Amino acid sequence: MAKPSQSSFRRILLARILLLTVPVLLIGEAVTFRKARSSLLETARWNLTESAVNKGENISNAIAALKSNLLLASQTTVIRTGSPAQAREFLQQLASTLPNTQCLQVTEIGTGNLVASTCGNTPIASAKADPAWQQQQNQEIVPLIRVQPLVEIDGRRSLQLSASLDPQRSLGQLQLVLSAPVYNSSGRLTYSLNVLSALHKRERDRPGLLAGSTVVIDRNGTILAHPMANRIGRNVAQEPDAGQLQHLLKNAIAGRTRQDFIHLSFDRNGPDLLAGYNVIPSPIDRANGYWLILAVTRLDHALYGLQEIKVILVVLTIGLLVATLIAALHIIRDLARPLEKLRDYALNLQSHHAAERVPHNFKVREVEQLAEALEEMLGRLNASAAELETAWQEAQTSNQMKSEFLANTSHELRTPLNAIIGCIRLVRDGCCDDRTEELEFLARADEAAIHLLGIINDLLDIARIEAGKLSVVTEALDLRQVLREAIDLQKVQIQQKGLQLIATEWQEPLLVHADAAKLKQVLINVIGNAVKFTDRGSISIKLEITAQPVQDGSTTFWVTVAVEDTGLGIDPAQQHKLFRPFAMVDGTTTRKLGGTGLGLAISRNLIELMGGRIALSSPGIGLGTTVEISLPLVDPLPSPPSLETQLSERSHSTSDSNFDLNEQRALLEDDLRERIIEESKRLDSISSVKSIKVEENINGSGVTCL
Template sequence: MAKRPLSFRRLLILRILLLSTPILLIGQAITLRKARSSLLETARQNLTSSAINKATGLQESVRAVESEMLLLADSQALKVGDTNAVSDALSRYSKVASHTVVCLELTEAETGTVISTTCSTPLLPTPLQLPWQQEPTGNPDFYLVDLDSPREGGSTFTRDTYEEPGMRPSLLDLIVAAPIYNPEGELRYTLSAQLGFTQLEDTNPRSLVGKTVIIDPNGIVVTHPNPDLVGLSAVDDLHGSDRFESIISSIRVGNADTLHLFGLLEGGDEWLAGYSGAELPVSTSQTQTWNVLAVTPINQALHALGEIRFILLLLTLGLLAANALLALYVARSLSLPVERLIHYTQQVQDLSSEVKTAPTTHNIWELDYLGKVLERMLRRLEGGAQELRQAWENAQMANQLKNEFLATTSHELRTPLNAILGCIRLVRDGSCDDREEELEFLERADNAAIHLLKIINDILDIAKIESGTVSLDLETVNLDKIVQDVLDMQGLQIQQKGLTLHRPEHTQETWVKGDADKLKQVLLNIVYNAIKFTHEGSITATVEVVQAGEETEESPPIPAPRVSVTIADTGIGIDPKDQKKLFHPFVMVDGSRTRSYEGTGLGLAISKNFMKLMEGNITLYSAGEDQGTSVTLSLPLLANPDVTGVDADNGDGEVPVLVSQQAEG
């Protein structure tokens, strides 16, 4: 059994829900994606700023330590004081230092003997590597000791002085050293200190301060959220070393940006890392670039996305419920009028009964109008059927005319081609008796070629006319001279056929605006047809000027003067019922009487279009078969060229071009 189609109401509900629900879901997905992108962009900017602040703070802290160490080394207690004075000075410094002093150590410069220390192990295992040990300068100096690995048994320091929730210090221990010279400029002591630097870390999920990772210039991790990774090489030992290498390379060229890290801690979670460089002084004249990172887990950076997702979920559920109710209401309000119209059309059994008025809703203009359209449609069905039958008959007639035209044209093309081929082959094969016979065959071939060219030109002209690409060059021309030229050109054929030619008695020059070549082509076509369809009698050409307001047999009074050229013959004539067909392309009169004549029947159709483009007209009249035919051309008459501002006749009856006009479809 075939599946029953859905009702309009149910289909309308389903369509509304199927179209609106994906749009809501897609909108939610796009909103979440946009929110995630915005939160990530905000996190990147905040982490980059945090890394810059951490790097700046570390740089300023080391600079402060450098100043303090230089002042301490320049104090008189360390330069000339005894052991007790030195110990007192170091003790006072531990209390007033800007940073936490883990331990201090004072060693003899020459022997390396420890004079005073608060450290459990020596801070400088190889003191001879210090610059002033090799080349004493006598001036206060400063040196930042870069430790490649954690010191075994070294001092440790922990502190928790921040009581704000989610805030804790991140400790970075650095060892610094400074030379102490006596007043004579001789190296006396080497002072070294282990100092603790703090970096604030906000572990609140809404904060993007981030945890701190510090990598020294040699690529060694100095500070890390996982203490077990401190002292390892960031580019060799850590997971995702290629990312750390990219960060270090970017910091070296002075960039500060954000990068995603994977597997910063165990578990393989994704982290965001903002990074910046800190220029720390190694000595009073040299600095090194340290790499400072502010890192935070990606889920913490997107913490607010959960709340946005929950709100969007509630909003989507509410919109879906409202959309379902709206779909039910809209479907009912639209389906009821449609159902009434269906019931109305079902009540109409046949067109013979009276058609009732269609139901109206008074709310929906389109449905009310549809009811009126149904009424008119029912009343026009019979008329439409009649029009369809007429169109079918016209289509059959057009197809028949097309077939007749193709058959006639094929015959007209084949006949001259056969004549050309036959004559040329006779001459080529040497079948002629003498040169005179060869010339006779060549002349026949030439005449056939000219006739073939005329047929092809007619076909091309009608094709241009149909496509609207034919163009005319309109100019002021002497119509009398063109008529005389055409009659002169056809005079020999008229004489050979034994016909009498009556030329126009009009002697005054008649000026019109038109295309001289196309006008001559029209006249040649009319005279050629008169010769072709006339076996005995005469051909008469007349030129007549009709002034404004005058009446003619064929037309009512005209508003402007015109000139007409009439070519009348005493030939086979045309049945009056067929005369209007002659000016349509591809339409020919019954070929039973014209089959023996040459031509495709396109000449008059081409002539009519040319005359229309020249603002003229062409008409044909025949009293009936064997009563001759007269064809009349009519064009607007122009005043004397001297009056219109045009130069006089230049010898050939034509004047310069005035305007160019192109046919329109």
Template sequence: MSKSVSSFRRILLTRLFLVSVPVFLLGVGLTYGVTYRKGRSALLETARQNLTESAIRKGETISQLIEGLKSNLVAVSQSTTLKRGSVEEQQGYLEELAEYLPTEIDCVQIHNVVDQGVIASTCGSQPLNAPNPEVWFAQSPEVTLNPLQVQVQVLLPLQSEEKTVLDGSTLTLIYTVPIYDDEGQLRSTLHVQSRIINETSLSRGSLTGYGMVINQQGVVLAHPLGEYVGRSVDELMSGDRLQNTIRSATSGRSDFLHFEEQGVSLLAGYTAIQNPVANNPDQFWVVLAVTRLDDALSALEPIRRTLLQLLIGLSVTILGASFFTILYVARDLAQPLEKLTQFALQQETLQTDHKIPQNFKIWEFRQLASALNSMLTNLKHWAEELEVAWREAQTANQLKSEFLTTISHELRTPLNAIIGSLRLVEDGMCDDPDEELEFLAQADHAAVHLLKIIDEILDLSKVEAGQLSVDMQQVNLGEIIDEVISFQILALEDKGLKLNLEMPEYPLLVHGDPAKLRQVLINVFNNAIKFTKVGSITIKIQVEMLPTVLGDSAEEDSSEYISSPSGQQVVILIQDTGIGIDPTLQNRLFRPFVMIDGSTTRASGGMGLGLAISRNLIELMGGKITLHSAGKDQGTTVKLYLATVKRYDLSAMSGEDPRFYRRDETRPV
């Protein structure tokens, strides 16, 4: 035994090392990979949010700066110095103006409208590119300048050499505004060259991004790679993606873009602003905040180094500790197994009242011992359940015997009546022909009853075999009800019961099988008569509107509605004042062979098949049948639901208008 335990420990120790070390290393690798990917994803998500917000802010800033400078220039154009001042005064005014204006000003000039010569300038005598001043000659002296009359042009620099480093972004605009003298004559034009984007190199890891501007026609107006300024986006490597970005931004969307230029992976957030140059609400600029992917992920490198150092140190520590832990675990795992083995060897058969020891130091072995004890307890419970099931089987066998007894009684009674009546006639025991006819009538009645029992059994067998079918037609419900009442009128009169009938006077058409529907109604009506000693039986027929969607309200009960193409259903209510049914037994009555009183000495006959067959027939016709009783001696209400063939006007069928409803009270004669 000792050698066996020792061998188990050695095998366990070896297996633990062989399994734990590779698994641990794999776990370390997976942890590193997952953590690294999550960190990268988090940084990219941060870049997406920051760059998109930065693009929106850049777009707002560009719009505000351009509109602000245009408003300032309109005010400047009204200056007395520019209208009537000398060249020296205008030169001094321009130098002060360059410092006063809110944006970064490269040059301010005043041009003569005749030859576009430079009158005054802060940047030399080379004239700035300006529009034709003829657009302002036609204005009358009463015209007051507004910011929309300020002409704005984008200054596209000469293309520089190709570069792959993002080192800044610039967008330069030239503004032109007319200057009128006191007589309203165009005297000169004021030109201002301003940089609204002038970004130098950003720090590594900054997520504000460089400004990039593309007009709606796809021309690059500003780009952190300067050689792309002035080009069409179709000439760029990422032209297709930028074209999609233009369409997305001009449709009102602000989002995130990942593209590549000259082997450089770039990230950008983008938005659209109204084109400040075109003065056209249908023209837009797409503003992007662009940064390198490496710069956006620059914070990932120290995270990676720290994570790698942490995992290496943790691996060395854990592997060292694992060696001693495995030795200790191997011993503690072997000892409980030895105890459980010893217990198993001592007990060849475990008794249900015998408990396995649970004084183990390892929680899992305590759980194992507890589970084994629970297993023993469950076995005992299962044995008890088997015993209960055996008893139930005996009860079912007894019910089967009772059912066979009932069948034999129900079959023997009409057969005896038939045989007895026929023999009396055959033996000439009758006094006169009338008495012979009476016996023959009794034999006929018993034969019909016997045939009904056999038909019910056959119908039930067809239902269980799935062979029972219906022939769906348009059925005049009133005619069927009248036929059923005529069949049962003698039974009503024999028991002295009153029949209350409330139904539409006009034809009421429903979907159904006439023969099967008649059989269902006869079964239900016959039960009502059979179990009612005194009082009345009420038949009420009404049309109901189906809700559009079942279950919209807690007050709606879907069991009270059926599917009907017309959107309406007919409810046939058959209510009696009979013996009633215990609520606990009501759900069982639609099962075959179930009767409230199953003894052969019960007051009423039958085998408990009528309601079971009726439910199957009514469901085959697309309807429903329900039964409700408040309790013993409180009567029973059966409702049948059928779909109408067409839609009826319910407002005319309120039940109060005698033209649409008839109410009959049939009493025994």
């Protein structure tokens, strides 16, 4: 009986499959997500690094172009000797041609007065002359250009732009002031041509864009450009990621200009930033200075595509979970259904009459083997049950037959006992008229005693057989002689019933290994039964030789004695009972033929002890019976019979016979003479004592003997 706490096979299997597949699926999805994130980060880092390289190159190229254009402009006649109005007009034209130019000014050296300006009256550069400018005019071009960021080296802002400058326009950009000396016609330094330029465009940092915002830091750690304008001019030591930024600056100062990427955070609670960086020579101090160029973007902007990947992975995970569940249910059904079929079949066997065959043709080999084992086990159980049922039925039948046997035997035993007691008491009490009558009663008591002894012997024989204590002593003997003696003992009864005897006689001996007395007992019993149950017709006794092959390839010969009668016959449904002890077709105490039902059972056991076989067959009631007794021959096959005799002896005729007529006639005359004398004496005694009635009470029951 299943317990409530026990789980079904399907549930256990489903739990195991999900326990194995779901974690693996989730781990796989997590690994895929991390791999996608790593790939996006890697892509963003390399793109930002490439962007930083490009930004550095663009800044360097822009500064070089501005220097060239500014040097050429400083050597024009309009700037060198022209009027302020002409200079202003020239500056306006120059501002329109130079890219990223916010302001152009011509400043007088020493006084700082503005000669011409495109952006108001506030100077954008210092009025002090660069020491290199005092050199000759034919000096190299590049060193004559002074480059200054729009932040003061001393730490305070130097922006004092006029209101004409748009501060939003240059917000967060790298603003440089380039100054070129202007010499007059005599070669004296008189003016400086200054230009304020924003060297890069301010990029909008949007999700998915990996160009990044530009951050420029000089070798001293001063932030020259930053997307947040309030950070321009500050030192990196004041930033949250000061250590990492200072480490990068040290590498730049040491000349290790390796391109790499870093994680930053300019605010303590701000978003995480991803930056690629590059190092370029400083345009201010090319000999010893470097600028650190950063391309910075927010981490979530760099991982913008990860959100879509996450959604796809979530949908894919849900789909895979559903598919896994469906596949698991399908697999579980395929695995559990065969076991459930076997379970249902086993439970249905409680009816004990299941006609269906054990389910087969399973795809799983182990389950198919289990079904075959179950079928074999059921076959053995059914065979055992059939044997038990047969044994039970046999026990029931045996009990019934024993009950019938006891009832019949009590009658068979009481009848001769009553006769013996009655006859002896008649003699004892002097009820006989003469000595002859006394001898007659004593003779009847003797016959009854002999009959009673035969019944007791049968009981003892069957008891010894069932106890396994009955034994036979076999020897080589001639079957013809034993059969002839058994027939001779039954001739008188055959003649009295007027039956025809047909017997087969062989010329050569039929040697068999048998116990002569026991074999004779069997033959007498079989022939006696044939005589007893045949009222008219014939009794045929035949001998037949048959050859039977054995396992070693040789052949053995058997002799069969067949006793066939034309008597009552036996119902085929009852024939299997006749070789059982106490078995009788008619077991009532009122049957007219008598008998205990032990003869055939004793005969079968005796024949089997001698290595033979006995069988009984009958077509049906009223069609006669045939009993065959087979024993193996000792000698080779004898010659076939040369003479078949038929003996027909009836009480009202003396027909010819193939037996020895003189011998048969003498036997018949002696037998008839004795029976006529006995019958006449019996009639005389009955008529003389017919009025005498003796009643005795033996053990509380009345016994009457006439």
